[in-house]
Amino acid sequence: xxxxxxxxxxxxxxxxxxxxxxxxxxxxxxxxxxxxxxxxxxxxxxxxxxxxxxxxxxxxxxxxxxxxxxxxxxxxxxxxxxxxxxxxxxxxxxxxxxxxxxxxxxxxxxxxxxxxxxxxxxxxxxxxxxxxxxxxxxxxxxxxxxxxxxxxxxxxxxxxxxxxxxxxxxxxxxxxxxxxxxxxxxxxxxxxxxxxxxxxxxxxxxxxxxxxxxxxxxxxxxxxxxxxxxxxxxxxxxxxxxxxxxxxxxxxxxxxxxxxxxxxxxxxxxxxxxxxxxxxxxxxxx
Numbered sequence: 001x002x003x004x005x006x007x008x009x010x011x012x013x014x015x016x017x018x019x020x021x022x023x024x025x026x027x028x029x030x031x032x033x034x035x036x037x038x039x040x041x042x043x044x045x046x047x048x049x050x051x052x053x054x055x056x057x058x059x060x061x062x063x064x065x066x067x068x069x070x071x072x073x074x075x076x077x078x079x080x081x082x083x084x085x086x087x088x089x090x091x092x093x094x095x096x097x098x099x100x101x102x103x104x105x106x107x108x109x110x111x112x113x114x115x116x117x118x119x120x121x122x123x124x125x126x127x128x129x130x131x132x133x134x135x136x137x138x139x140x141x142x143x144x145x146x147x148x149x150x151x152x153x154x155x156x157x158x159x160x161x162x163x164x165x166x167x168x169x170x171x172x173x174x175x176x177x178x179x180x181x182x183x184x185x186x187x188x189x190x191x192x193x194x195x196x197x198x199x200x201x202x203x204x205x206x207x208x209x210x211x212x213x214x215x216x217x218x219x220x221x222x223x224x225x226x227x228x229x230x231x232x233x234x235x236x237x238x239x240x241x242x243x244x245x246x247x248x249x250x251x252x253x254x255x256x257x258x259x260x261x262x263x264x265x266x267x268x269x270x271x272x273x274x275x276x277x278x279x280x281x282x283x284x285x286x
Contacts, residue, residue: 001149002110002113003081004110004113004114004115004116006115006116006117007117008115011084012081012084012085012087012115013086013087013114013115013116013117014081014086014087014088014089014105014109014115014116015034015086015087015088015117015119016087016088016089016095016096016097016106016117016119017035017036017088017096017119017120017228018119019052019090019091019092019121020052020093020096020122021033021050021093021122021123021127021198021222022093022197022198022199022202022205023053023198023199026122027052027217028119028121030119030120032056032058033120034088034089035053035056035058035060035090038060038088038237039061039085039086039162040062040063040080040085040086040087040088041061041062041063041067041088041090042062042063042064042073042077042087042088042089043063043064043089043090043147044065044092044100045064045066045092045213046062046063048063048092049062049090049092052090057068057124060089060144060233063076063087064156065102065105070104070105073105074104074105077089077105077109078108078109078112081109081112082112088207088247089102089105093122093124093222094122094123095118095121095123099124099144100116102215111127116172119166120248121207124169124197124222124224125141125167125169125224126165128192128204128224129165129167129226132165132192132206133206134165134190134191134192134194134228135170135228136165138163138165138169139164139165139166140159140167140215140231141167142166142167142168143168143169144168144171145168145171149177149181152181152285153177153181153184156181156182156185156186158187159186160185160230162229162230163230163232164225164229165226166227166228166229167224167225168224168225168227169222169224169225169226170223170225171222171254171284172220172221173258175193175217175223176213176217178225179209179212179225181211182209183209183213186227186230187207187209187260188208188209188210188223189208189209189228190207190227190228190243191207191208191209191212191225191226191227191228192204193219193224194224194225195219195220195221195223195224196220196221196222197224215246220223239281240253242263242281243281243285244261245262245263248257249262249263249274260270
């Protein structure tokens with residue numbers, strides 16, 4: 001077990017800084033404060049990060065850190081932390097590590113006993129979910145599905161019985177084939193396709209999968225796909241059946257009180273009434 005105080009000033013810190021997902025004005029004041037204060041910034045794409053920093057007159061050394069150069073970028077970042085430099089990690093948009101590389105870096109930083117601090121900020125999945133019109137009580141964020149249809153269908157098959165709202169990221173050139181696979185595996189559920197979030201052409205397309213797939217192929221921009229979970233069939237309560245169950249258990253030798261308690265545990269009678277209500281109705285009928 002390891003306990004780390006996030007704001008121990010004696011420890012070099014790795015900051016995970018969310019960046020705007022479209023509208024540059026949606027960066028937080030704390031994110032700007034941290035980017036101004038750190039010694040170096042590790043960026044998924046230094047060209048994109050330079051544009052953000054220029055918009056806010058921030059000048060800091062940049063390190064390229066992405067999926068394909070982690071073998072060299074992680075030791076470089078650890079070297080900075082070892083020299084007591086603070087480092088900020090940013091992705092092109094949204095949270096670092098969420099559908100982006102970075103998990104290996106955080107593991108190594110924790111292993112070396114440096115502090116890791118995550119800031120609050122923009123997240124496309126949450127933006128899309130809360131405006132989708134679908135349930136936000138329980139949800140599963142999956143990120144990107146596989147490119148190949150056969151592998152994608154296998155992933156969807158593993159999710160088909162989940163009763164929770166499902167959240168995916170998808171690219172415009174794959175959206176039509178992805179939704180066709182969703183239709184085949186999950187069925188024609190309600191869904192919402194959110195695209196170009198926080199930008200001028202932000203759009204929400206709400207409907208069934210079969211409806212949305214008809215228009216999705218012509219849409220551009222980064223996309224979030226929200227799909228309702230598997231509908232839960234509600235069991236209807238039947239007092240007559242419950243009373244018959246009680247009689248059945250009594251015939252098997254149980255006392256009335258024990259029979260009612262056992263009948264109440266059965267799936268067919270667990271909705272719609274309490275044990276006392278079943279007790280009262282049973283004695284009224286006998």
